Amino acid sequence: MTHTRLAGIRLFSIEAGALAVVAGIGAWTPAQAAQATQATAPAFARVFGEHAVLQRGEPIEVWGTAGAGSKLTLSLNGRSAAGTADAHGKWRIRLPRMAAGGPYTLSVSSGSGQTASLGDIMVGDVYLCSGQSNMEFAVRNSTNAWSNTNAAGNPNLRFLNVEKLSSPTPQDELKQPAAWKVASPETIGDASAVCYYMARSLQGRYKVPVGFINASWGGTTIQGWIGATSLRTLPAHAAGVDAVAKLAADPxxxxxxxxxxxxxxxxxxxxxxxxxxxxxxxxxxxxxxxxxxxxxxxxxxxxxxxxxxxxxxxxxxxxxxxxxxxxxxxxxxxxxxxxxxxxxxxxxxxxxxxxxxxxxxxxxxxxxxxxxxxxxxxxxxxxxxxxxxxxxxxxxxxxxxxxxxxxxxxxxxxxxxxxLAGLSVPAAPWDVPTSLSTLYNGMIAPLAGYKFKLAAWYQGESNALAADEYRSLLPLLMRDWRTRFGQPALPFLVVQLTSFGAPAKAPGPSAWAELREAQAAAVREDRHAALAVTLDVGDRTDIHPTQKTIVGERLARAARALAYGDATAPGGPEALSARRSGADIVVAFRNVHGALATYSSDKALGFETCAGSVCRYADAGVAGERVVLKGANTAGVTSVRYAWADAPIVNLFDGDDLPAAPFQLSVE
Known part of the structure; x- marks a missing residue:
């Protein structure tokens, strides 16, 4: 026989078939007694589940519900910590830092003897992956999925797909209880391809348990993923954020x-x-x-x-x-x-x-x-x-x-x-895919308290017509999430937009190039961020290119440098400067592994010189870690740019087969 307290009344739970008698409220059936007891029993928040991975090297915060005022003990791997449920029945308890290991049992017990337990819990590294459809894109649809799926069995690699939820207010809980899955041929097809291939590479290298959480939604704009407090600081969105708050308060x-x-x-x-x-x-x-x-x-x-x-x-x-x-x-x-x-x-x-x-x-x-x-x-x-x-x-x-x-x-x-033709009806600020803060509220806020080794962000297609604004929005998202997770130095890995659309036959404006530059600028200004360049693995006719393995591997390389401290550059060649040299203009690069090389030609494709807004293609050749634009130093030339098109054809790589990043530089 066990007992607990429900709203100040002592309740006895007796063997099935008997009755429970509670002072002052008469007789209860066994089902009623069980229901009342269950309401006070401790429970974990929905993000926690069998097979979950918890972040090593960080205090492990766990939370959930219990009877109001319940005294609780949380235990994992021989470590315990105590806490108390608040007046609303919510609790948060923090365990000390732990090294990688497992499997363990995570349990929480109340003073009345009730216990909730989760088995097969690992301590290792946890990655948060988010964005739109190219992050959501599943392993089963990726290039070479058959062999990758059949070789996916790995008990030290687990994943969680967060169910889609758009909410006008930050949620304490996920929409559904977490369904953490161990990587296997039967499960991995449902995982984010980019996130899985990154995680697979890193787990294989560092030999610790890895869990990745995929919270993404195809077609969405970045504004939906930023918390209301942060997004309201941008005047263009303040009124919309207030309207979403009104929807929550008075629908x-x-x-x-x-x-x-x-x-x-x-x-x-x-x-x-x-x-x-x-x-x-x-x-x-x-x-x-x-x-x-x-x-x-x-x-x-x-x-x-x-x-x-x-x-x-x-x-x-x-x-x-x-x-x-x-x-x-x-x-x-x-x-x-x-x-x-x-x-x-x-x-x-x-x-x-x-x-x-x-x-x-x-x-x-x-x-x-x-x-x-x-x-x-x-x-x-x-x-x-x-x-x-x-x-x-x-x-x-x-x-x-x-x-x-x-x-x-x-x-x-x-x-x-x-x-009528050529008109667009303005969307409500809570309408997905262009909503404000609602995706953060429903899919990111419930994770607050979980700790992460890194965050990977693959988004931008839906903001490609507003690159100038993205220069503010992407840094704002990174600051917002770091604040919400209590990790001010959380590494952010950003996948740059790949190539998509009609190939350019002449220099001209490009919305996708502008967005790529906005992504690169945000990363350059953030010492805890890195960029994965993907120009060479796009599909000009498909906004969802299937070659996700290479993208995941490039994210893994960035993670090795940024999150794990390996002595390597996070990515490939980046232009540093464009200088006049006699009749030529010389572009110097950094992060060149070995030397620059051109594929299928002795010329580097995609370089342009610009006199104001008028640009033309340049004759470009490779010289070590530099590219020389022959005869480009003519009167009026003010800038140089590279791969400045929606779907540029590029052939400039380094010794590690990494593509040079697109850029636009003033000529010095």
């Missing part, structure tokens, strides 16, 4: 503000907006509207009036719910919409989106759905390559709190509105 008021903002935009851009707004009402007569079963671009639907249509179209359908279903209904799932939508249920706005590939999965306030017929109305601004409700009809429906899915009818009524 109805925040949604009302957003509706006013969006409808003001429509009134300013669509002369028919005021009249058509009545089309979202349940009482509107749509008998004369045409029918369609949306299942892709409306231009391919076979409807003559949609074949070449760019502009506004309205869609309406009805779903019938029972009283019980209506009481439980709390979400509307539409799937993807191309491109901008506003969606109403029974005349109440429930959401809107601004990205064609993002699923629309809108929470619906209690009471909006009614017993009987319910109207769903969607206004879509589409054009370009498509338009409309583009997903599968059977994936659209009402979801309920008790797990039901009530499908919407496949057929909808529709009516076209104003022809």
């Amino acid at each position: 109805a008021a925040a949604m009302k503000d957003e509706e006013a903002r969006i409808e003001a935009w429509w009134d300013a851009h669509d002369p028919a907006a005021r009249t058509q707004r009545a089309w979202n009402a349940p009482g509107h007569d749509d008998a004369a509207w045409r029918s369609i079963t949306p299942a892709g671009s409306w231009k391919d639907s076979g409807a003559a009036d949609l074949a070449g249509f760019d502009g506004v179209a309205w869609f309406r359908t009805e779903v019938t719910l029972t009283q019980a279903q209506a009481e439980q209904a709390d979400a509307l799932q539409l799937g993807p919409v191309d491109t901008y939508d506003t969606t109403w249920v029974n005349g109440v706005r429930v959401g809107g989106g601004s990205t064609g590939w993002m699923w629309r999965d809108y929470p619906v306030p209690k009471g909006v759905f009614k017993a009987g017929r319910n109207l769903v109305a969607v206004r879509v601004l589409g054009g370009g390559q498509g338009g409309g409700l583009t997903g599968q009809p059977d994936k659209r429906g009402v979801r309920t709190a008790d797990g039901q899915f009530i499908a919407l009818p496949p057929s909808w009524k529709y009516r076209t509105g104003t022809r």
Whole structure:
């Protein structure tokens, strides 16, 4: 028999089949007693799980829940520490630093004798990997995945994929309990390819247990991954951050503000907006509207009036719910919409989106759905390559709190509105993939307290049109995370954007080159950061190049220098200066291993000289650790740049087969 305290009342848990009697509250069934006891039992936070890896050489902080005021003892590998749950039932206990080792059992016990335990815990190095789709990209999809997967068995290598969660407020817990996995042929296909190949290389070299946590979300901008306190310091985002905070504090008021903002935009851009707004009402007569079963671009639907249509179209359908279903209904799932939508249920706005590939999965306030017929109305601004409700009809429906899915009818009524082209409806500041702080709140904040050996960041494609701002955002993210994790010198490894897009036939502007330079500038100004150059392993026709092994190996090299202190440069050749030398301009490099070399030519491709904003290709040859631009020292030349294109063709490497980093330098 065990006993504990629940809200100041002593509770006895007796053998199954008996009753528990609690003074002042009468008799409980065994199930009730077990439930009450379970509520006070100590538990670990969701980030901790069987097979987890904890960071060696750092105080090991562990946290979780227990009965309010519970006295607790945390134990690992013969070490113990005591603590007390606070008034909210939350606890954090810190164990002393430990050397690499394991497997161990991690346990927490309460004074009443209740214990929670986790087995197969290792102490070693932990890496945090984050970013957008190229970090999320799985091992199973990478080049040579078959052999890499079959050779993946390694009990000293573990990983955790953080489930996606966008939240208006920082969360204490992950969305789901951690599912730490040991690397094996059966599990590794689900891991981040770049993170795995980096971790595999480092674990093999240093022979300590390694765990990597992948918290990434394809297509997202960097603003979503920065905490609100930090992001609010940038004037351009302060109002948006405040709007997200309002959504957390008063969702109805925040949604009302957003509706006013969006409808003001429509009134300013669509002369028919005021009249058509009545089309979202349940009482509107749509008998004369045409029918369609949306299942892709409306231009391919076979409807003559949609074949070449760019502009506004309205869609309406009805779903019938029972009283019980209506009481439980709390979400509307539409799937993807191309491109901008506003969606109403029974005349109440429930959401809107601004990205064609993002699923629309809108929470619906209690009471909006009614017993009987319910109207769903969607206004879509589409054009370009498509338009409309583009997903599968059977994936659209009402979801309920008790797990039901009530499908919407496949057929909808529709009516076209104003022809519009070249317009973008501004997204709400909480809309993924361009949300502000919400990804940090849902996927990074719950990790605060965990310690890491390094963080790897692979993101930038979705910010490529705003490189100047990225020069502020990337350093801000690095400072923010270091502060949140209490690790002011946490090494950050940044993967530079690879090549993607049409090859350049003449010098010109490049948004991707500007973003690469912003990444490089942030790293240059941070002594705890390093850059992995990937120009040579891109795919100009695929934004998700599959050659992730090399990217992971280059991150591992950067980690060896930055996080492990090995006597090596973190990367390959970097331009230091461009100087005039007679009729030539000479570019000097550092971090050259051996000597510079050119592949498939005796000339180095991709060098340009610029007179102001007018640039032209230069005749470039290699001389040791320098590149000589023959005859380039002409009147008016002010700068030199290299690989300045979205998808540059490069052939300049060093003796370690590392590509020279792209650059832009003033001529001295």
